[in-house]
Amino acid sequence: MGTALENRLMNSAEEVIGVFELFRDQQSELKLRFPSTATPLTARVVEVTEATVLLQNIIPANGMELMRRENDFSISGRANGLFVYIADNRCLECSDSAADGANAVRIALPTSILYQQRRRAPRYRLPVRLAGSESYLLLAGQHRASILDVSRGGARVALEPALPDQYQVNDRIADSWLSVPGGLDVNLDVVVRHANFNPRTQSLVMGLEFVELTQQAQANIDTFIADAAR
Secondary structure, eight states, X not given: OOOOEEEEEEOSHHHHXXXXXXXXXXXXXXXXXXXXXXXXXXXXXXXXXSSEEEEEEEESTTHHHHHHHHOOEEEEEEETTEEEEEEEEOEEEEESSSTTOTTEEEEEOOSOEEEEEEOSSOOEEOOTTTOSTTSEEEETTTXXXXXXXXXXXXXXXXXXXXXXXXXXXXXXXXXXXXXXXXXXXEEEEEEEEEEEEETTTTEEEEEEEEESOOHHHHHHHHHHHHHHHO
């Protein structure tokens, strides 16, 4: 039991935009770090487009000189339990008084973001009496994966034998079936959040998020987790 850190790399523009919109809406502070100095600048997101991100309130104000001179920095920040890190950023436009506002910096929308967040729910490893071949997640009605652990919001499973690219991060697998004998039978969709292929064992271990569960399906999972924890 207990929460753990969930790490993954966001590569889709939609997800990257969503992260910057979160920082904008929460008015959360970002830190800009330069190789030449140990003290970071701070900034806030004020606008997000499909191609750029506008940062304002650069502190300290003389940080604008640093940005114009070096124009090579990383970004990190925390919001709502989420930590993100973006490397290799470039300032497209630095302004002191233009339409973007004083102490404003416009950067290109990053192509990837390192994302870290505590899982929303604890994971419960199946007891020996429930583990094994009789407990499984049938993916899209085709591929039977063994369950390593399960929470109210997702599960970690192992598929073997598997192909290296059989399932990839952000794949949505519809019409799947979660089954634990005597405890749980639920039809649901899942999204792949982590995938690790082992070429030696030809196995694929995946972290899956349950999505669009019915109220009854969620209630069944919650009841199972509560009973198993006791």
